[in-house]
Amino acid sequence: MKIIKDILEMQVMAEESRRSGKKIALVPTMGALHQGHLSLMDYGRTKADLLVVSIFVNPIQFGPKEDFGKYPRDLQGDSLLTAKRGVDIIFSPEAKDFYPDLFQTYVMVEQVTQPLCGAVRPGHFRGVTTVVCKLFHIVKPHLAIFGQKDFQQLIVIQQMAKDLNMDVEVIGRPTVREADGLAMSSRNRYLSPEERVSARSLSWALKEAQVLFRKGERKTEVLLDRVSGLIGREPATRIEYARICHPRTLEDLTVVKDQGVLALAVWVGSTRLIDNCLLEDNQE
Amino acid sequence: MKIIKDILEMQVMAEESRRSGKKIALVPTMGALHQGHLSLMDYGRTKADLLVVSIFVNPIQFGPKEDFGKYPRDLQGDSLLTAKRGVDIIFSPEAKDFYPDLFQTYVMVEQVTQPLCGAVRPGHFRGVTTVVCKLFHIVKPHLAIFGQKDFQQLIVIQQMAKDLNMDVEVIGRPTVREADGLAMSSRNRYLSPEERVSARSLSWALKEAQVLFRKGERKTEVLLDRVSGLIGREPATRIEYARICHPRTLEDLTVVKDQGVLALAVWVGSTRLIDNCLLEDNQE
Numbered sequence: 001m002k003i004i005k006d007i008l009e010m011q012v013m014a015e016e017s018r019r020s021g022k023k024i025a026l027v028p029t030m031g032a033l034h035q036g037h038l039s040l041m042d043y044g045r046t047k048a049d050l051l052v053v054s055i056f057v058n059p060i061q062f063g064p065k066e067d068f069g070k071y072p073r074d075l076q077g078d079s080l081l082t083a084k085r086g087v088d089i090i091f092s093p094e095a096k097d098f099y100p101d102l103f104q105t106y107v108m109v110e111q112v113t114q115p116l117c118g119a120v121r122p123g124h125f126r127g128v129t130t131v132v133c134k135l136f137h138i139v140k141p142h143l144a145i146f147g148q149k150d151f152q153q154l155i156v157i158q159q160m161a162k163d164l165n166m167d168v169e170v171i172g173r174p175t176v177r178e179a180d181g182l183a184m185s186s187r188n189r190y191l192s193p194e195e196r197v198s199a200r201s202l203s204w205a206l207k208e209a210q211v212l213f214r215k216g217e218r219k220t221e222v223l224l225d226r227v228s229g230l231i232g233r234e235p236a237t238r239i240e241y242a243r244i245c246h247p248r249t250l251e252d253l254t255v256v257k258d259q260g261v262l263a264l265a266v267w268v269g270s271t272r273l274i275d276n277c278l279l280e281d282n283q284e
Numbered sequence: 285m286k287i288i289k290d291i292l293e294m295q296v297m298a299e300e301s302r303r304s305g306k307k308i309a310l311v312p313t314m315g316a317l318h319q320g321h322l323s324l325m326d327y328g329r330t331k332a333d334l335l336v337v338s339i340f341v342n343p344i345q346f347g348p349k350e351d352f353g354k355y356p357r358d359l360q361g362d363s364l365l366t367a368k369r370g371v372d373i374i375f376s377p378e379a380k381d382f383y384p385d386l387f388q389t390y391v392m393v394e395q396v397t398q399p400l401c402g403a404v405r406p407g408h409f410r411g412v413t414t415v416v417c418k419l420f421h422i423v424k425p426h427l428a429i430f431g432q433k434d435f436q437q438l439i440v441i442q443q444m445a446k447d448l449n450m451d452v453e454v455i456g457r458p459t460v461r462e463a464d465g466l467a468m469s470s471r472n473r474y475l476s477p478e479e480r481v482s483a484r485s486l487s488w489a490l491k492e493a494q495v496l497f498r499k500g501e502r503k504t505e506v507l508l509d510r511v512s513g514l515i516g517r518e519p520a521t522r523i524e525y526a527r528i529c530h531p532r533t534l535e536d537l538t539v540v541k542d543q544g545v546l547a548l549a550v551w552v553g554s555t556r557l558i559d560n561c562l563l564e565d566n567q568e
Contacts, residue, residue, distance in 0.1 A: 007449060011449065011451055015451065018302070018303070019302070019303065019305065021303065102395075102443075102533070103447050104393055104394040104395045104396070104443065104447060105391065105392065105393045105394070105413075105443060105444050105447035105448055106391075106392050106394070107389065107390075107391055107392075107448075108389065108390050108391075108392055109388055109389045110388040110389070110390070111386075111388045112388070129389075130448075133448055134447075134448055134449045137448055137449040137450050137451060138449045140451075159386075159388065159389060160389050163387050163388060163389035163418075164389055164391075164414075164417055164418055164421055165291060165295065165418045165421040165422045166421050167295055167299065167421060167424075249386070
């Protein structure tokens with residue numbers, strides 16, 4: 001496994017790989033890797049000849065009051081994990097090279113970035129689409145793999161790739177969970193032991209909503225009331241949003257016909273967690 | 285020469301060409317081809333194995349009161365011209381395929397789009413960068429060739445390509461002029477015979493400014509006064525802007541040290557013309 005920091009070196013290697021007929025998969029990450037990331041790599045390994053993991057804590061997707069400074073960074077630990085997964089290249093550029101002086105170009109997805117996290121994190125998705133667009137141009141992947149935990153991010157990136165005719169297959173893979181259901185996240189390490197207990201309520205509430213849905217409940221209001229009740233009774237929780245929306249347009253649904261996505265953002269103490277599940281008739 | 289309208293067909297052919305080691309050059313145009321465009325093709329022909337000319341009147345770079353509807357379209361005439369120039373492919377997609385329902389993603393260059401044409405054509409450069417980004421993803425060129433007549437456009441696209449790490453060399457080529465100096469433009473055909481006479485004043489004023497500059501005049505105000513005087517005395521002219529700016533940042537200069545670009549936008553009757561020239565010590 002090779003660690004590349006130089007942007008041009010990565011781009012030249014990517015071009016040469018494509019020229020020689022190799023299929024390239026990219027798993028974009030901000031490091032602090034966990035089982036969720038590793039499952040994306042495992043999937044990429046089965047699909048590609050050259051498996052690239054980018055590790056870059058992207059400053060422009062954090063708001064001024066967000067956790068950019070304290071976001072966990074552990075390139076050495078991450079390298080050990082990725083090497084075991086058969087990753088070929090870690091691409092880990094420096095911020096000053098990635099966003100040089102006079103940098104001024106952004107990719108904006110206008111509609112699916114508006115609700116949910118977009119409504120409470122202004123500029124966040126602009127930072128995400130811009131960094132992913134740049135990574136696509138540098139790493140030149142045939143496929144790029146993202147976790148479904150960041151559901152809106154996945155939809156936003158798929159919309160960008162389609163709208164801008166990027167020749168990249170953008171794939172979402174299932175959320176990996178702890179034994180008690182908590183979705184894997186680099187931010188889980190911020191939780192105190194008490195908060196960690198409260199944090200279980202997100203996935204439990206999602207499960208409960210799925211049970212209600214399967215029993216025939218289709219009204220968003222009823223489903224969300226149950227979710228809010230279950231999370232609200234846990235100590236240290238504060239719901240930022242709980243919405244059921246269309247899985248492509250992300251528009252709010254009042255009644256779920258065929259499919260909906262139940263998406264949550266919940267503060268547990270000073271840690272912001274997100275999770276989601278699909279509501280559909282034929283789910284397992 | 286092949287005419288391709290299908291986006292995916294173009295992208296697949298581009299990918300196959302790259303895989304087989306061919307160098308691709310793209311000349312993006314809105315059709316209504318003239319000698320200026322043809323000179324870009326001649327240059328591309330010397331540099332590339334596969335020469336692609338895109339012909340697409342891009343709706344999103346026109347303002348609501350601009351000339352999108354009447355912009356000249358002549359794919360048949362354009363095809364004859366390009367075939368003689370050794371063009372391999374005309375890529376001419378349909379607007380409904382290029383901007384399908386739910387299209388919502390734009391590329392924004394923030395600073396160099398602000399002055400000059402950006403100040404009077406809101407949204408114009410967003411339309412330009414978005415269409416060029418899409419064309420780059422579809423045609424996958426190694427180099428892309430633009431005319432220096434649209435000087436700000438060239439700078440904006442070079443900034444975009446750099447900022448987004450596009451693996452494309454963006455080349456500007458000299459403005460081609462009529463015998464009396466008028467810069468070639470698809471919009472020249474809008475001019476009445478009387479307006480056509482007045483339109484000569486743009487290039488004449490630029491030449492005069494270059495003469496003054498060579499004689500040692502470095503004050504923007506003095507240079508622009510002379511330019512405005514020369515253009516203003518012609519019938520049917522109205523200067524929209526006349527500025528001298530830094531050739532990369534496009535910031536206004538009050539005194540020209542090493543280099544400046546003198547950029548003009550002038551209405552002649554109901555036709556808007558632009559032109560520019562470099563002011564520098566070592567020019568011919």
